[in-house]
Amino acid sequence: MSQSAAIYLSGVSKRYGDTLAVDDVCLSVAHGEVFGFLGPNGAGKSTLVEMILGLTHPTAGDIEVLGQPVGSLAARAEVGYLPETFRFHDWLTAFELLHFHARLARVPADARTERVPELLELVGLKDRASDRISTFSKGMMQRVGLAQALVGEPRLVILDEPTSALDPIGRRDVRDRIRELGEQGVTVFLNSHLLSEVEQVCDRVAIIDHGSIVAEGKLDDLLNAQEIELRAGEGAEAAARETLGEGGVRQVNGRLRVRVANDDETARLIRRMVEAGVPVYDVRQVGDSLEDLFVRVAERGDV
């Protein structure tokens, strides 16, 4: 399992005193996958990201990155990381920052001279290459941070909120970069609050809450686990419970809300109701966006 995974976590926990920040997390991100990592504030996202990078040590469990034990130099040599705070030494110019990180990432000298200007152009900072980072706006800092993450030609890129300071055009650019990385076979681990961003670029997502993974899977599968709202005659609720079980059936504003895994389940429910002689007047899908899924998880801790 671990050999084929870019990131592999097994029973990972992190405790700070009495607080369990991350609780027995098992997670596997395949090579070349664009993986979205979501969770409300304080859910344990950053702690988990820092553990994957070897910046924070887990209290329990195993982590492998690109087939190497976490924190090993071999693993880190092939990882690019954009920190959430995107705070860099602001006395450096953009050019110097990228050169310094290229050297730390062991990029050979001749490759550095080519790669640094290329990346500055890619993130739209070619004209500001010689300016100190202290003169940059937040958005520019985030863009130079993205270039920094890519400077070592990494096989795995971990982006922590990569577009939080960007305008809509900047966000689109970053989404395009992420898609390109995915197409090039680079694994991307995207930690983001911007659900539309995750929805647009990620193959698979995991949602963490209170330190535990509460949902994980392909985006299509997760989003298909949706609710339908029915306006139906007497006996509808009993029919729903009979067909789909007790969980996931509730009344909202006098209408029946039923959680279904997919469209087939919806069809089965309606067929059952019709067979039971329950009149069905109206059926519509609700909660089919990642935002709804996220809010449900954050509020109730289930999917």
Place this chain on the structure above:
Amino acid sequence: MSAHLIAFFTLREALRRRVVLAAALLTLGYLVLYGVGVWFGYRDLQETQDGPPGLTEGVVSLMLVGGLWSLNFIASVLAVFLSVGALSGEVDQGTLHAIAARPVRRGEIVLGKFVGFTLMLAVFIGVSASLMILIVAVITGEIVGGSWAGPFLMLLAAMLLIGLALAGSSRLSPLPNGVIVFTLYATALIGGVIEQIGDVLESAVMFNIGVFSSVLVPTRAMWDMASAQLATGGFAGELSAGPFGASNPPSGWMLLIAFLHLALTLGFALRAFERRDF
């Protein structure tokens, strides 16, 4: 190994942030003031014709040792200020995250910073002490300053403080770390004074308190050894006793203790920073 990259980076940061410029300008101002003092002092000394033989050289030597004592103090303050937030401060600010995620050992970050700060202090002590010796030589015509071991011992004192501050910075935030390092530095200073008084009063307890403080933080002991090396002339021993040096310079064992101290503090810094969570 990436420690040299971190060391070079540390040096460049100090230059770029104008830490070096500020220290250089202030030291230059201090040297001018010192030169004026030496000029007037030497003029008064020449008017005293009835002193014992060797008095002039002894007093000039004392002037230099006094000046170097001040430089040693500035170097110590500089060492603490530079390194007190070098690790924890950068972790708190988030500037070290991207660097520590690179294929760089945590120990290389600690060693790189240690080497960077040490080089900075070496240049500071080397240049300012040389200028001070030159000022004294030009004004008095006396070339004093004794052995070159003096400035090296001054540097060793600064290195001890860098090691101590880095050890603290691997765990503590800059403010509490600064308070602790300065308190220890002051303890060593006061301990030296107590040791001297104990020596004069022949109080074994006071003397031992002083020795204990020197073992705890050997910065003062390094200066005492340095001043013994720096003082020249017939009255060197007597004149260097007092605020600028010990009447009995520490034995060579203190040098061993200093190196042991450095090894311990750096070892702790490496180990603690390796285990630290960001």
